[in-house]
């Protein structure tokens with residue numbers, strides 16, 4: 336049975352218990368218990384339109400219009416959203432290494448927005464950070480050369496104090512950068528067929544179908560989370576796979592949740608990329624963790640023809656929480672049974688929601704929750720598996736002695752009143768100030784940035800303009816999944832992460848690049864700093 340009443344059944348989860356920003360939480364619609372999941376009703380996965388722009392006079396030109404619209408995520412209700420050339424999210428921009436691109440961005444929004452090209456090495460004036468605002472009715476047309484290796488990047492709002500709500504409403508999209516080196520490899524490469532982007536975003540809905548977003552103390556501190564999973568804007572999506580090998584490009588486009596991704600039957604897969612490019616060789620694993628802003632690519636084998644569900648467990652990122660054993664990056668999985676098979680899924684979900692009820696208040700704990708990201712159904716006739724390459728490419732060696740200096744960045748969160756007054760979210764003791772340049776680096780030099788987390792919760796640290804390499808975590812070398820090109824790195828509580836990075840070619844003494852936490856509510860609250868390259 337799917338009707339409005341049962342759809343709204345989840346509203347009882349927080350009913351009458353908590354008040355968020357003055358709005359009674361009974362308005363809070365919990366997707367996890369809704370009938371569109373428990374009834375097994377699924378929707379075809381939406382694949383964002385692949386948009387190669389148009390090439391004129393040797394320049395690849397993209398016309399991007401920021402607009403308001405309505406989307407039908409839930410049955411029977413419309414949701415006001417923001418999108419690029421469409422109601423929610425934007426097309427996948429396709430470009431090639433070496434291209435010169437021009438982005439003609441116009442805005443029909445009623446508030447100032449920006450569009451940041453996440454992961455790109457480009458001049459600061461083209462970066463799309465808070466110093467490149469696009470006013471309502473305004474236009475912004477940056478141009479830059481694509482100096483990336485092939486990977487999936489993304490574009491999203493980076494408006495001062497407004498990145499959280501704007502991305503949450505839909506101001507984001509994927510970018511495919513292609514190059515000859517990666518196109519030569521025998522990897523699944525047919526967009527929307529055996530090479531599929533998955534933009535993973537949790538959302539909360541009000542009873543009337545509108546998105547629930549609030550900047551209560553709890554939501555600023557923990558980041559805004561929801562209990563309905565949208566994948567490319569699809570609720571409970573299904574994908575008919577027409578090939579034996581399927582490449583999924585994952586983007587954690589959530590505001591705040593960290594996920595551990597795995598399959599319900601525990602099958603292994605090949606991880607082939609990190610944020611900014613392919614790994615040197617495929618890494619065989621059965622789970623992968625992504626913080627907000629991070630991307631990866633995996634290739635899975637469907638030759639057995641069995642339907643399989645791709646799952647995401649929300650990860651507990653509070654360091655002070657005990658139990659469960661510390662895994663991977665010093666964080667605990669929301670469900671330690673991941674990978675052992677699901678058993679009775681309904682029972683699993685009930686247990687999860689019970690936990691959600693206990694922890695959904697103004698408490699310190701993030702909800703632990705399991706989401707289905709994608710139901711994969713192999714079709715009867717499938718493209719044969721190709722042999723996966725054992726080597727992908729080579730990356731420059733990582734040598735700490737190349738660095739001319741080390742800079743320290745200490746992330747911290749003030750608690751209680753200091754946070755409410757602002758200024759509680761800091762890097763090196765200071766909150767973001769548009770008028771203050773925090774760091775000045777010399778062009779064509781290599782540095783080590785040592786990021787220390789003094790708070791009790793994990794933060795994904797994102798640095799603009801560069802792809803960096805992880806040197807070590809608390810002195811230990813990174814795992815195989817983190818040995819590639821990165822632009823965002825998780826720093827767990829009390830962890831010290833060292834990354835090595837090189838600042839090349841573009842200088843501007845006046846216009847800075849950003850570095851910040853990619854939990855968007857933390858960024859908006861001030862956990863951000865500015866550097867110039869001179």
Ligand SMILES: [Cu+2]
Nearest residue numbers: 794852854857
């Ligand atoms: Cu943070």
